[in-house]
Amino acid sequence: MKSEAKDKAKNLAIMVFSNILFAIAVTGFIRPHGIILGGATGLGLLITHYVNMKLSVVVMFINIVLLAIAFIFMGKKFAISTLANSILYPVIMYVFETFIILGKLTEDPMLACVFSGVLMGIGIGLILKTGGSTGGTDVIAVAINKYTHINLSVLLYLVDGVIMALQLMFSNREQVMLGIFLMALLTLTMNKIMIMGKTQAQLMIFTSKVDEVREKILGQEDAGATLFKIEKGYTGEESKAIMCLIPRRKVYDMCQMIQETDPMAFWTISEVNEVHGRGFSFERRV
Numbered sequence: 228m229k230s231e232a233k234d235k236a237k238n239l240a241i242m243v244f245s246n247i248l249f250a251i252a253v254t255g256f257i258r259p260h261g262i263i264l265g266g267a268t269g270l271g272l273l274i275t276h277y278v279n280m281k282l283s284v285v286v287m288f289i290n291i292v293l294l295a296i297a298f299i300f301m302g303k304k305f306a307i308s309t310l311a312n313s314i315l316y317p318v319i320m321y322v323f324e325t326f327i328i329l330g331k332l333t334e335d336p337m338l339a340c341v342f343s344g345v346l347m348g349i350g351i352g353l354i355l356k357t358g359g360s361t362g363g364t365d366v367i368a369v370a371i372n373k374y375t376h377i378n379l380s381v382l383l384y385l386v387d388g389v390i391m392a393l394q395l396m397f398s399n400r401e402q403v404m405l406g407i408f409l410m411a412l413l414t415l416t417m418n419k420i421m422i423m424g425k426t427q428a429q430l431m432i433f434t435s436k437v438d439e440v441r442e443k444i445l446g447q448e449d450a451g452a453t454l455f456k457i458e459k460g461y462t463g464e465e466s467k468a469i470m471c472l473i474p475r476r477k478v479y480d481m482c483q484m485i486q487e488t489d490p491m492a493f494w495t496i497s498e499v500n501e502v503h504g505r506g507f508s509f510e511r512r513v
Contacts, residue, residue, distance in 0.1 A: 238357045242311060243319075245350035250320040252350075256343035258282060259331040263394040263406030265387025267293065267363035273393050283321035290317060293366045300370040312354065312361055336405055344409040348416025356421050364390065422500045428478050429499045432469040432485060433457075434492035443484055444471055450481075472502055 253268055264272060271286040278285070290313035298306040333339050354361055368382035391406060398406075434440050437454070444452045452471045459466055473481060478496060485492050 241353050241357050242315065245353045246312060246316045246319050248346040248350040249316055250323045252343035252346040253282070254320060254323045255332040256339035256346075257409075260336045260339045260405070261398060261402045262336070262340060262343070262409060263391045263398050263403055265364070265390050265410065269387070269390040269394065270364065273390065276394075276397050281321065281324055283317045283324055286320065287314070287317035290314065290363065293363065296370060297366045300373065301366070305369070309361075309363075309366065313363070336401065340405040340409050341412065344412030345416050347409075348413040349420055351413070352417040352420025352423075355417070356423075426475065427472045427499045427502045428475045429497050430469075430471050430473065430478075430481060430494050431497075432471070432492060432494040433466075434469070434485070434489045434494075435466075436489040436492070437467045437469060440485060440488050440492070441469055443488060444469070444481075448473070448477065448481055448484060450477070472499060 249268075253264075256262070257264055257268075258272065263269065267286055267289045268282075270289055271282050274280075274285050274289075275282050294306055294310060294313055297309060333342070351361055364386050365383060368379060368386050371377065371382050372379045387410070391410075394406075395403060432440060441452050441454070444450050450471050450473045452469050455468045455470060457466050457468045458464070471481075475498075482494070482496075485494060
């Protein structure tokens, strides 16, 4: 029970922190420089260009409408999963809009684009990493996907693309290009955050001293090892190769050990984005 309560508290803290990053990105960087954006915020920017209202109030109204759509077309469970972020984000934005210092944090549009893209990417990545949902106009794409079975990724890009395209009517070329760059940076940062802390180095080791290297991996390096039967391409001889997954910080020591044990050995190193199971996502020894 304590562990479950701790996880809920952690997820709540991440949700609040992520929405703070969102609000800072929009109020301090995106809106002051007129950078185009997709999603509910982009739709809000479009509306507030023609209607004199606070962006946070408009985004709140949009999110409420989208929540109603989610409830009608996607069911109660889906609507509830998007409720917290849909309400929390505009509330935090409303608070930040009252601080003059967040009105324009930099005079450089490119710097504003970079900071906003990174901040929003971190926010979305953290929310998705904890199994949350950002809600917003994603609801429209998910609802269309349910009844048409069109690829969801295509629909997500299409919805955002339409919203960004509507902002072209009052945006200059620089603001449009910055908006496109922002979305690319946001996606890159989001993907990095989602796999952060889970990447491992995978070594495939080919050596004539298989048993000796394996024993040192299991003992000296305190890592796991898996043996594969292989056939040498040149001689046709049967042999074994060793595969092991280790944290990147251990790569140098592992390579030194292999070189010292068998100077004739060779090995490959590749990065694995995620590893789950005993020894990685939970204890190896019980």
